[in-house]
Amino acid sequence: MPAPGYTMGTTERKQRQKAAVRSAILQAAWELVQADGWQSLSIRRIADAIDYSVPVIYDHFANKNDILLEFAKRGYEGMYEAVQKAKARHAAPEARLEAMAYAYCDYARANTAQYQLMFGVGMNSCEMFRQVPRLGDMEALLEQAIAAVGEQYHATLNVHVKFRCLWAMLQGVNAAYIMEDNDAHCEQQQELILSDMIHTFIKGLKP
Incomplete structure (x- = not known):
């Protein structure tokens, strides 16, 4: 004042x-x-x-993409906070990673317009990582969670490759959700697919 x-x-x-x-x-x-x-x-x-x-x-x-990039930054900030909160709620590595994956998808489903924009801006991935620091932070957050599961079972993992696999799976599930009509039956099927995918991914981290 x-x-x-x-x-x-x-x-x-x-x-x-x-x-x-x-x-x-x-x-x-x-x-x-x-x-x-x-x-x-x-x-x-x-x-x-x-x-x-x-x-x-x-x-x-400078142009329309400059405005869209601002929205993308806000979206990644919100998603990062959601995933970070999910991480903080769990101490066990497997439960933590599962909660983080669900938080990622929940954020996308609750903010579909923003989520589509986050991954629709015409910018290659390297440039996006440079322009949006939270994107790199998100990657590090999930990689740490993946590594923690591997360490629990003394597994040797290529953590970055595992992260890219998880990222691709989550993106695919979210894209399917956005394109579906999302009536009660479709939503139930999407939940079953997401649950099966996450559990299968975590199982694959164990030796």
Whole structure:
């Protein structure tokens, strides 16, 4: 809270105004993504939604992908927090890894628009890892959990390869969930598939 007699300087006022415009751009963009999908997003549509000129949008973001990348960063942050919380709830390595895998999928299912955007931005994986540090943190978190299961059974694992296998399986299950109609029967089948997949993966970590 400003001290009595405090007067905001010109620089600070401009910074706050710039932050407010940036926030408005992101809010409008996210509403458009939720309504029509991220593929339909355009700088022109964002400008029209908040009644600004197109150059104003470009003052804050280089292009549409720059905006989508911001949403992807937020998505990875939220997913990382969900997986981290799942890890903290369990001490036993197998239960911990299982809970983390479920948390990963639960986050994707609860945030399908954001999840699709996280893996749909037109950027190769190396560039994505560079731009989104939480993606690397997520990899490290899951690799540590996989390694802990292997250590429990004195198994020699290629942890990174095992991580890539788990990642691919979780991605596949999530993609199937998003594409399905998701009536009660489909959801039940998806849960059975996810449970079987996770248990089979963990079993494969044992010698």
